[in-house]
Amino acid sequence: MARRVLVTGADTFWGGRMVQALEADPEFEVILGLGLRNPSVQFERAEFVRTDQTYSILSRIVTATQVDTIIHTFMVVDSTLVARRALHEINVIGTLNLLAAAGASGSPVRHVVVKSSSLVYGSSPEDPNTFSETSMRSHPPRTAVERSLIDAEGLVHDFAVDNPGTTVTLLRFANVLGTDIVTSISKNLSRPVCPSIFGYDPLLQFVEEDDVVRALEFVTRERLPGVFNLAGAGRLPWSEVASICGTKLVPLPPLHPRRTISPLVTLGIFEFPPELEDLLRYGRGLDTTKLTSAGFEYRYTSAGAVGSYIRAVRLRRGAGRPPTSYIYEHDVEQFFRHSSSVVGSPDG
């Protein structure tokens, strides 16, 4: 059956990737991308709609386009990217409005996929070595991004209870590394020196960006309901990650590492968001058997994701910046999609 899909955050990394992945499959008949700014990647046949960050016009779009699937990729999981206030607006209020539109009476939406993060499990010494989807956090969240993600997940959970007829999928991703994604961890690893906390060498798990997109696509295609952890197989100490990436670890004092490093963070030498502190002490492990037993196959292990990331960094270092070939022009895109003069693909 042909499906009509709406992707949030189409102007961001994940939304853009997701739209491109869906475009390749004719099963997804209509693809709508929602975003705050112009998309940075070229869409073949997807339509792009500009909206504000809390999706106030979403219910009208849903009714007008009769989309049956919403893929909510626009969740901020790195607090260095947006201001604290915007974090709450995007993660909590955005999700709230999105779900309100999806759950309105007469709504055509039958499947909601939400991209969350393993940050919701936190990181503390009392944690189990491996979190399964049903594991509880050991302590209440202390960072803004964790709080907002937990709030958003609560909304998703309530939505699933209130709308038994709609399939709800929630994916919790481990820290992502890959060829293109930029996170505070990837920024740190790309520099000659990288922060660590003295006396701690936590075990971390990573997932490669292609596996993230493939997983989102997989659960969308299979209409899998429920919560799923996502991470590459195996985990490795932070020191090993640093040596694979060829960066030197700079140990920060175990007491108040953030306060010590804050001048360097201000200068842009290090990235050290609050959610990174506990992770760099205690690490985090995820049980990923639920999604693999549903048939998903990873292409990268945790160490493989680190390897993929550092190969891309080396290429960028070696080859210099490629020319920008694509700039979104609203009128041009509309022309290609809707003008009767266009008879073929613009790229031949």
Next chain:
Amino acid sequence: MPERKQVATRARATTDIVPLRIPADSVELEDPRLSDVDEWGRSEHMRALLRQLYEPVYSKWFRVEWEGLEKIPREGGALLVANHAGAVPSDAPVIMHGIERELGRPVYGLADYFFRRAPVLGTMWARTGGVSANPDNAYRLLHEQHQLALVFPEGTKGPSKSYTDRYQLRRFGRGGFVEIAMRAGAPVIPIAVVGSEETMPVILRLPRLARAMGIPYFPITANFLMLGLAGAVVPFPAKFKLRVLDPVRFDVPPNQERYSRSRVMDEAERIRNDLQETLYDMLRERRSVWFG
């Protein structure tokens, strides 16, 4: 961005030719690891190094003797439980070293969260086979990975007790170790240890100082009084004797939501009594603290 665009088109082109699903077993994922640290943080390389360093302590200083080592299975999960003593307990490294040396299989030592919280110590402890005593961790080790896990049910109450209470087993917590073994379907193997109490006898405890420092207990030991600061790390050369008791199996189905509280407490109490009786037996036979 041209390179991303190209990747996308290439991917599309290949999906037309190559079937999308590749059978799982035919794919060997690349895994560029540099160290052998496992998911528990244990590194066999570090362990081997430590074994080399610890071997003289084990065989020359403590002159460890085992009895009934054959009762510990060579494969499959089992929960080893032992009495715990000495301000900085030597029983854990002795048991782990002995079993790894004699049976050639790793032992994961479960201990208080305190270790994981402590910088340096926590990392060293994890690299050499330490795991925090979370029930989920024990279950994963025993049931899913079929490993040996070592636990001291007395917890910190064992090593913090004063020398006048030597070889008097403390309370076995709430019997959590029995419940984990039941849930994991693994046997409990009790090990009685004689010698540990005398390696670092606790003369005095300073609970307020311990609380201020955020550690479970702060003991003043005989070693400290005799050797000064070196006493914090140098144990007395007491003769170690270990006796492995018969494995205890519970005829209950594994993986249950919960197990009868009273049954769990009864089993824990029974194991505690057996261990206590064995300790008395061994002490009856012991002629000298230093020569066994």
